Structure formats: structure tokens, C-alpha cells
Amino acid sequence: MRKSQIILFLLAFLVWSFLTWPLDLQHLIVGIFICGFVSFVTGDMFIKRPHMFKHISRYLWFLYYIPLLIRECIKANIDVAYRVIHPDLPINPGIVKVKTTLKSDTALTFLANSITLTPGTMSVDIDEENGFLYIHWIEVKDKDIQKATEIIVKIFEDVLRRIFE
Template sequence: MKSRIILFFLAILVWLGLTWPPDWQHISIGILVAIFVAFMTGDMFTKRPHLFRHPKRYFWLLYYLPIFIWECIKANFDVAYRVGHPDLPINPGIVKVKTSLKSDTGLTFLANSITLTPGTLSVDVDQEEGFLYVHWLNVKDKDIEKATKLIIGRFEPILKRIFE
């Protein structure tokens, strides 16, 4: 039930964004549609709705966003440099990374962050043992532990505080 209520508010927010100057006709239709959507798919949205009540997690999310955006910009300059260089200075390979995150949302965000940060692209996830297979544009270390430190060292502690 709680998961349905959260989904309802999220759906209303997106609907308000889509039909911006607010107007009672739009809003009333939006409430009806959001109730329908929340009723049909609400129980699939989140399995642990109590996590949404901790204000600390939102602060960590706000702390995470600037770090993520900064890494993202760095990634773009890195890739642009490698693509623009006449000799193509790349050194690709798929390495294995160990993660201690267990929840679905946490792993999804970790994989997405890996994909959007310098030279790395997540290829597959082994959820049971906590391994991520990452394609790296410029392999610096093939060892699991060192690669883990280099690739996800900055994100994992923060994501753990947000999603676990």
C-alpha cells in the first residue's frame, strides 16, 4: 500500500511537469490516471517503502548529485580527447569489479553511474556474488581489487548510504 502511495505522488509530479501551466482540468485527469497507474503497478515499484522515510538518504542523494555531474563532465572530456587524438590512444578490455551493494535499485544506480563516468561501461551484473563486468576504455589494472578501487571507489560508499 505504501509503495502505491509513493508511486501515486511520483506520477502526479511527472504529470504536472508534462502539462505545466497547471489547470484544474489537467490536474483532475492527472489524479485519475495516477490513481489507476498506482493501483495497477504500485506493488512492483518498490519492495521496501519504509526506506523513503529516512531524511538522511535524501541528503546523501543531494551530496551524490554534484559528484556524479562532475565525474560525468570529466568523462566527456576524456572520451572527447581520446576520440579526437589522431592515434586513438585507447587500451580497451573487460575487467571484473566487486561490489558489496545488494539491492536492485542500488545496483542499477551503480551500473548507470559506471556507464556515465570516465571510460567505463557496465556489461553484466552477477547479483548473487556481487560482481560487475565493466568494459574499460583504458585499462589501468586487471586486478579485481585495484580495478574496484579505481572505478567505483568514489560512488559505492555514498550509494550504500542512500539505497541500502
């Protein structure tokens, strides 16, 4: 067994035990068989760098990332509610282009997801080779690449680099 398969087995078994919560011997045995089979077949597809699971500081930064995401999410919802209720519809939309320095797939996925959940922005497409993100912005404050990057991406980029890179 390789390391990535064992990590995937543990994750899958955690989800399985959540799904069949009152822990039971039958459920556990079936779960061990199914999770073993799934992790044996698809072990290398999901986890490409298993050595990164050892660093404890990454977990601590992840714990810092969750309240940040929840705060931004609530701010975004209040913003959207204000725009929807207001009689004049105060929107000024457009698609802008920002630059990111993140490289790995997981980090880019999390960056795009958190941009979608933050106030007024939604990711439309990713250009992986050059590191550009195309973002639909409901209230365009600046069309320039540098300034838009500072406003949109900066909050999450440092934290995500410390977690996933």
C-alpha cells in the same frame, strides 16, 4: 491503500503536473484519476521497501550524489574528446571484473548507470548472486580484481550504500 501505492501516486502526480505545466482544473482531475488507477494496479512492482522514504539523511546524501555525478560526467566527456581527437588513438581496451558489496536492485542499477557515465568505463554485465560487475575499460590500468575495484567502484559505492541500502 498501502504505503507503496500512495508514494507511487505522489511521484506519478508530480510527473503529470510537470507534463501539463500551466496547472488547470481539468488536467488535475484527469491526472488524479489516471495516477490513482496506475498506482492501484502497479503499486507493489516498483517500490518494495516504502519505509525507506522516511529517512531524511538519504535525501541529503542524494543531493551530494548529483554534483559528484555531474563532475565525473564532464571529466569523462573531456577524456573521450581527447581520445577521439588524438591522431594515434591512445586506447588500451579490455573487459575487467570488479566486485561490489551492494545488494538491492535499485542500488545496482544506479551503480551501473554511474559507472557508464564515468571516465573510460562501461558496464557490460552484472552477476547479481556473487556481486560481480563486468566492465569494459577503455584504458586498462590493472587487471586485478581488487585494484580495479578500488579505482572504478569506490567513488560511488559508499554514497550509494547510504542512499539505497
